[in-house]
Amino acid sequence: MVRVDGGRADGALIQLRGVDKTYVRGGEELHVLQGLNLDVNQGEFVAFMGPSGSGKSTLLNLLGGLDKPSDGSIIVAGEDITELSLSELTEWRARHVGFVFQMYNLIPVLTAFQNVELPLLLTRLSRAERRRHVEAALDLVGLADRMQHYPAQLSGGQEQRVGIARAIVADPTFLLCDEPTGDLDRKSADEIMDLILRLSREQGKTVLMVTHDPLAADRADVVLHLEKGVLVGAPTVGGVR
Amino acid sequence: MKHLALLRANLFRKKLRTALTLGSFAVALFLFGILAVVRGAFQQGVDVAGVDRLIIINKVAIIQPLPLSYKARIEQIPGVQDVTFANWFGGYYQDERNFFANFAVDVDSYLRVYSEFVVPDDQWAAFLEDRQGCVIGEGLAERFGWKVGDRIPLTGTIFPGTWEFNVRAIYKGKRLQDDVNSMFFHWNYLEERREYTKGMVGWYTLRIENPDDAVRVAQTIDATFANSPYETKAETEKAFAAGWVKQMGNIEFLILSIGTVVFFTLLLVTGNTMAIAVRERVRELAVLKAVGYGDTTVLLLVLAESLVIAGIGGGFGIVLAKLFTMRGDPTGGLLPFFYLGERTMVAGFVFALAVGALSGLIPAVTAMRLRVVDALRRV
Numbered sequence: 074m075v076r077v078d079g080g081r082a083d084g085a086l087i088q089l090r091g092v093d094k095t096y097v098r099g100g101e102e103l104h105v106l107q108g109l110n111l112d113v114n115q116g117e118f119v120a121f122m123g124p125s126g127s128g129k130s131t132l133l134n135l136l137g138g139l140d141k142p143s144d145g146s147i148i149v150a151g152e153d154i155t156e157l158s159l160s161e162l163t164e165w166r167a168r169h170v171g172f173v174f175q176m177y178n179l180i181p182v183l184t185a186f187q188n189v190e191l192p193l194l195l196t197r198l199s200r201a202e203r204r205r206h207v208e209a210a211l212d213l214v215g216l217a218d219r220m221q222h223y224p225a226q227l228s229g230g231q232e233q234r235v236g237i238a239r240a241i242v243a244d245p246t247f248l249l250c251d252e253p254t255g256d257l258d259r260k261s262a263d264e265i266m267d268l269i270l271r272l273s274r275e276q277g278k279t280v281l282m283v284t285h286d287p288l289a290a291d292r293a294d295v296v297l298h299l300e301k302g303v304l305v306g307a308p309t310v311g312g313v314r
Numbered sequence: 315m316k317h318l319a320l321l322r323a324n325l326f327r328k329k330l331r332t333a334l335t336l337g338s339f340a341v342a343l344f345l346f347g348i349l350a351v352v353r354g355a356f357q358q359g360v361d362v363a364g365v366d367r368l369i370i371i372n373k374v375a376i377i378q379p380l381p382l383s384y385k386a387r388i389e390q391i392p393g394v395q396d397v398t399f400a401n402w403f404g405g406y407y408q409d410e411r412n413f414f415a416n417f418a419v420d421v422d423s424y425l426r427v428y429s430e431f432v433v434p435d436d437q438w439a440a441f442l443e444d445r446q447g448c449v450i451g452e453g454l455a456e457r458f459g460w461k462v463g464d465r466i467p468l469t470g471t472i473f474p475g476t477w478e479f480n481v482r483a484i485y486k487g488k489r490l491q492d493d494v495n496s497m498f499f500h501w502n503y504l505e506e507r508r509e510y511t512k513g514m515v516g517w518y519t520l521r522i523e524n525p526d527d528a529v530r531v532a533q534t535i536d537a538t539f540a541n542s543p544y545e546t547k548a549e550t551e552k553a554f555a556a557g558w559v560k561q562m563g564n565i566e567f568l569i570l571s572i573g574t575v576v577f578f579t580l581l582l583v584t585g586n587t588m589a590i591a592v593r594e595r596v597r598e599l600a601v602l603k604a605v606g607y608g609d610t611t612v613l614l615l616v617l618a619e620s621l622v623i624a625g626i627g628g629g630f631g632i633v634l635a636k637l638f639t640m641r642g643d644p645t646g647g648l649l650p651f652f653y654l655g656e657r658t659m660v661a662g663f664v665f666a667l668a669v670g671a672l673s674g675l676i677p678a679v680t681a682m683r684l685r686v687v688d689a690l691r692r693v
Contacts, residue, residue: 139604139686160608167606174690178601182323192605194316239605 085112086247086279087136092145094131094302105131107302109145113247118273118280120293127299129283130251136281137170137249138162150246167195171240173269175252177232179224185211185235186220192243210238214268230261237268247279248272254289266292317615324591324619332623335587339627339669340634342580343662346573347635350658353569355649356559365525366395367427368532369554370518373545379514380544387538388518393531395523398423401504401516405468405477407458414454415496416468417516418504427521430488437462437483445503447482451494453642455484473508491651495643519551577669584673588620592677599681600689613682620674621667628666632659 094106105128113119121129134140135147138154141162147154149169157165179188189210193203211217214234224232233253240248250269254262270292272278282293290296298305325332370388372378379401388397401418421442425431433441433449440462441447450460460466464481479499487494505512522531532548539546549557559565592599599612607615636654643652 134687137604139690163603163606163608166604172601172604174601176597178597178690180320180323180598180601182327183320187319187323191320191602195606195611 084114086115086117086150087111087113087281088146088148089136090146090148092135092142092147094128094135094140095143105302106135106142109302109304111297111304113279113281115279116273116277118270118282118292118294120282120284120290120296121299122284122287122290122296123299128302129299132299133249133251133281133283137172138166167192167243169246171243171245171248173233173236173240173248173250173253175255177224177229177236177256179232179235179239181224184221184223185216185227185238188224188235189238189242191239196243206242207238210242211235213241214238228261229257230264233257233261233265234268237265237272241272241276241278247281250280250282250284252284252286253282254284254286262286262289317611317618321615321618321622324595324615325622328591331587331591335584335623336627336630338580338583339624339666340631342576342669343628343631343666344635344638345576345631346662346665347632347654347658348638349569349573350662351635351639351652351654352649353565354653354655354658355643355651356565365550365552366522366528367551368520368522368528368535368548369551370520370535370546370548371516371554373536373547376517378544379511379516380518380546382513382515384518384539384544384546385515388520388535391531391534391538393522393524393527393534395521396423396426397518397520398427399501399515399518400424400498401501403468403473403477403499403504404471405473406471407466407468412458414457415493416448417496417498418501419498420501420515424498427519430492431485432488433483433485441482444480444482445500445506446478446480448479448497448499449483449485450481450497452484452486453494454497455481456642457495473504475507477507491653491655493651577665580669581673584620584624584669585676587623588616588674588677589680591619592616592681596684596689599684600686603684603686604690609682612684613678616678616681617671617674620678621670624666624670624673625663628663628670632662632666635662 089109089111092106092109092111093104096103096105109132121132123129131140135142138157142155145155152165154162154165179185180191183191186207189207190203193206196203198206208217208220211220214237216231216234216238219227219231219235222231224235227235233256237253248269253269254265257265266289269280269282273280273294280293282289284290370380370384372380380399382399385397385399388394398420400420403416403418405416406412407414425433425438438449441449448466455461458466460481462481462484466479466481468477468479469475470477479497485494501515522528528550532550535548536546602612602615603609636659639652639654643649
């Protein structure tokens, strides 16, 4: 189970120890994250909630290796990613992280198939193997019949499904979802959350999700609350603190 | 090659913009090709000049004649293998705009010295038999539709009156770049009819035994006729041709100036296009980086786009220039060597790629340096 007290959780997939993130803006220091401790086990689905500016996105950026902490360590599957160079981090992301963005961020001139295939182009897989993986991912998100559609020909929910397929196609260690339902209507949002939950439950994917949507957060195993850069209160588990 | 689909998709993302940029390259490279041809046309006389040939003109000016009697004396100078002479005739056909080069030549020696001109034996024999006969280049024959047996009247500009000639032979050049747009005829025909400067020739051309001996032979010739009423100026054919080009003005500088302006304009146009393309795709590039595309891969993707545009546009332009020049000299005789060579085409293509690489470099580096976190924050 998720721990936020900094106590050692044996075998945790993701471990944050004393993570600080400080920005300097106009000569002034902004402490966005302060002394964060967190342990997430393999297969857990964790949601982060909090008001704007609380540091949720910064935390996600650090977990995804898109940014480096000012202090502290982030250990994923036994590897301290704060020790990696920027180019090593890029390679690490390709192997370990699947990103799901709020705005889907699909490349509009590529088909659904080609968008999902993008992370696989960095691997040594053959064309046939890539095709097999892409078809499996799109099938998993229920878009096997939309492979040759361009993003503009898909609904918002379908675009997000393609985004999820792209995130899982290379079989990453964990998924990072940044407001995955933020741009969707309720029905589509529920479908997307069903899908993410299924990935967690059936595929055993570790999911870390930032959201403002309490209904989406309720689907997670654990909800953590961030305020002014610190995790506050006890984790909510299944809607109960 | 894995990223071909992405590259192709990006190229066709803004079809009009890509087409216009391709067009810029095509126009620029077309212009490059034509400028190179014009430069080559002026320079060609220098390039094809025989290394073993000297030209002797009157020291005062080329329009001043030299005595025919010099021929025998020149032949005696050690190192001289053969001597021929010619006069500029300056006639035109029907209209002054129908300008082409025409000479009165010493038919006994001319082809021995200018061995690059090939005339069929039977036609040459017929030419020797006919005092009014003339030999025309195949380019000239094509230009005016002349053929062997035709009778052509030329109006003299230096030697007044109408001069009738019979086309007895058509010559070809051994090399592609040889001049096949000239006409030559019997010097004796000119000598008989002209009323002044009799016994005088325009210039001598001589073949020497050893090209390395050119300077010594030229100095000996000039020394031989020093302090005479007709002093000479002997120089290699190459130097003579270069001097002739120089008289036309600094063609090289003019062409270089135009080429430089074209280069920088193209650089700015393409650089701007690529910069806009990258700016529009900041978020997509950030996503690529987020999913694991390295800085170098992103740099190469942008550069490749720029290079493909440059290669296709530039290639199209240079091929267009080639097609244009295949119609021959558009000036009607002023630029007889109107030819775009393969080496120039390759140079043009490489030039286009270089411009493509240079113009894509800054946008590509911008894309490479993009911070994912900052880029994803922008909307």
